[in-house]
Amino acid sequence: MGETILTVDNLSKRFGRIRAVDNLTMHVEKGNVFGILGPNGSGKTTTLGIILSIINPNSGFFYWFGNPPSKNDRKRIGAIVEVPVFYPYLSGLQNLKIIADIKEVPYKNIDRVLEIANISDRKKSKFRTYSLGMKQRLAIAAALLGNPDVLIFDEPTNGLDPQGIVDIRNLIIKIANQGITIILASHLLDEVQKICTHVTVLDKGKNIYSGKVEDVLMDSVWVELATENNDELIMILQNLEKVESIEKEGNKLVARLKEGFTGKDLNEYLFQQGIILSHLATRRKTLEKHFLELLENL
Ligand SMILES: Nc1ncnc2c1ncn2[C@@H]1O[C@H](COP(=O)(O)OP(=O)(O)O)[C@@H](O)[C@H]1O
């Protein structure tokens, strides 16, 4: 386990009769690109509002870096939660100088963040002449100014054209590769699939799934197996490097195989070990299918 960045513990928020966030618990570790995935109205923005201390929860707790919320820790968190307020008649550079003043960071940081966000060439243009994608990149540059440990995004690609979407996604990945932990709310499955390492799925404010993206969304081969003596089979599978994980499901075993290793390969191997399977079935991408169904039914 890595260092815990954020713990959300049984958080709830009601708006009148609506349960916007309902007993939500989740954990974000250092280096995660953590997706909060759910359809519109599932409580993503409210959750981000709470952890940014903009919205008060009705009950529950959250801890940043293991501590109750504090002004000092809040400075380590950058947020890009809506199209930000910049001065339209000032340039990108002038806008960032104002933000640097507010955040009390030296101007020398500005060039670096403009470079990362890839808007250096337009830094002298007035903000009002920027495309939506450039405005979004300037907002990211502004958030990076304070050298945050964590960056929070809410629907970062909403309203962007296809190239703008690719640019922003690549930029988020680039920032994550520099060691900044990312928390990102999105209603787009493919967005989470493309950029996140971990995901929590929300439905009506409830956490209905949490896990690694590669475990649910990536292509992987799962096989169901059974023999007379499953305990012996487990022993063999545990020692097999090509097997990623094994779980018991009733009187069957479900094994996840490493890429390039098939159910047929496994059967051959087991046969050589003197094990005759009474059941073998491949469940390719069943989890992904299951996951998509889950989302479609929300
Ligand atoms: N300020 C508010 N007043 C009343 N209801 C709200 C308010 N903010 C959000 N809601 C409701 O809470 C639910 C969750 O909203 P939200 O967190 O914005 O979801 P998401 O970001 O996943 O689309 C929705 O039903 C929404 O209508």
Ligand SMILES: [Mg+2]
């Ligand atoms: Mg929202």
